[in-house]
Amino acid sequence: MMNDHHPTREDLRLPDVLLALGNPIRLAAVKQIAIGECICSDFVTDVSKSTMTHHWRVLREAGVIQQRPEGRVIYMSLRRDDLEARFPGLLSAIFNADQAASA
Amino acid sequence: MMNDHHPTREDLRLPDVLLALGNPIRLAAVKQIAIGECICSDFVTDVSKSTMTHHWRVLREAGVIQQRPEGRVIYMSLRRDDLEARFPGLLSAIFNADQAASA
DNA sequence: TTGATAGTACGGATAGAATCGTACAATTGT
DNA sequence: ACAATTGTACGATTCTATCCGTACTATCAA
Numbered sequence: 122m123m124n125d126h127h128p129t130r131e132d133l134r135l136p137d138v139l140l141a142l143g144n145p146i147r148l149a150a151v152k153q154i155a156i157g158e159c160i161c162s163d164f165v166t167d168v169s170k171s172t173m174t175h176h177w178r179v180l181r182e183a184g185v186i187q188q189r190p191e192g193r194v195i196y197m198s199l200r201r202d203d204l205e206a207r208f209p210g211l212l213s214a215i216f217n218a219d220q221a222a223s224a
Numbered sequence: 225m226m227n228d229h230h231p232t233r234e235d236l237r238l239p240d241v242l243l244a245l246g247n248p249i250r251l252a253a254v255k256q257i258a259i260g261e262c263i264c265s266d267f268v269t270d271v272s273k274s275t276m277t278h279h280w281r282v283l284r285e286a287g288v289i290q291q292r293p294e295g296r297v298i299y300m301s302l303r304r305d306d307l308e309a310r311f312p313g314l315l316s317a318i319f320n321a322d323q324a325a326s327a
Numbered sequence: 328t329t330g331a332t333a334g335t336a337c338g339g340a341t342a343g344a345a346t347c348g349t350a351c352a353a354t355t356g357t
Numbered sequence: 358a359c360a361a362t363t364g365t366a367c368g369a370t371t372c373t374a375t376c377c378g379t380a381c382t383a384t385c386a387a
Contacts, residue, residue: 123335135321136248143243144375161334172376174335179374193333193384210317218238218311226365247345264364275346277365282344296354296363329387336381344373351366357359 123188123195125181130203133184138208141183142215147176151199154186155216160194226291226298228284233306236287241311244286245318250279254302257289258319263297 142148150164161173168176177197180186184203189196204212245251253267269276280300283289287306292299307315 135318136246136251138246139242139251139318140246143239143241143246145239146375148239148242162332168375169377170334171336171378175375178335190334190383195334206322208317208321210313211321214311214313214317215238215242218314219309249345265362271345272347273364274348274366278345281365293353293364298364330385331387332383332385334382334384337379338377340375340377342373342375344371346371347369349367351364353363353365355360355362357361 123190125188127181127187127200128184130184130206133203133207135208137183138185138204138211141179141185144176144179147180148215150176151180151185152216154197155199155201155212158196158198160196162194226293228291230284230290230303231287233287233309236306236310238311240286241288241307241314244282244288247279247282250283251318253279254283254288255319257300258302258304258315261299261301263299265297 142151146166146168150166153159153164161170161177164173166173177186177188181188184200187198187200189198199212201212245254249269249271253269256262256267264273264276264280267276271279280289280291284291287303290301290303292301302315304315
């Protein structure tokens with residue numbers, strides 16, 4: 122039932138955000154979400170559906186993404202404004218990072 | 225013996241750096257190192273000496289800090305240039321983050 | 328109402344991280 | 358040479374993450 126607790130902007134914590142993004146699968150997912158709103162099945166991964174559910178939860182609970190159920194899918198978007206308000210420049214630094222060997 | 229393998233600049237990986245900084249103890253330590261070179265005993269923490277050794281290793285192996293033994297102490301410094309080269313703006317975004325509830 | 332689709336929830340397995348205490352190594356001062 | 362200082366290394370423990378399969382819920386379409 123998506124147990125949906127999205128933290129408020131004030132409750133975002135930098136270590137949690139960094140930890141959430143410090144996983145290659147989640148980082149890749151967030152980069153894709155950053156391009157535009159997605160649903161779960163848009164992601165091609167090596168891991169199972171239930172494992173992805175786990176990763177979505179970590180991202181949601183860290184306040185990185187927002188999940189918006191609609192019909193039988195869940196739209197996911199980046200919480201850009203909240204992250205920018207609390208941690209200015211962080212997202213762009215992460216998205217602009219040299220990809221040479223960082224994936 | 226400090227087993228010192230510092231990764232080269234090219235080998236730095238974003239997820240590893242984020243993971244290393246995604247721990248409150250390490251994040252606090254790095255913020256302090258950012259102010260100026262430190263030795264281990266400069267840090268006041270709740271954890272034991274051997275636990276800190278572990279955290280120094282994580283930071284060193286992620287390429288966040290540099291350890292330079294001198295006499296019987298080890299000077300630690302931030303690998304600012306390398307991090308900036310690979311992940312421009314990341315450090316400043318992290319250090320400038322709103323501290324309201326992020327520790 | 329039946330079946331397909333999209334995803335969560337739960338329980339369990341495995342792997343990895345954090346922590347500690349103790350033992351050790353290297354350097355320095357006496 | 359001895360003791361003190363500064364830190365690492367190792368092994369054990371505990372806690373947390375990752376991952377899977379299965380079972381379930383909710384929605385939509387026929």
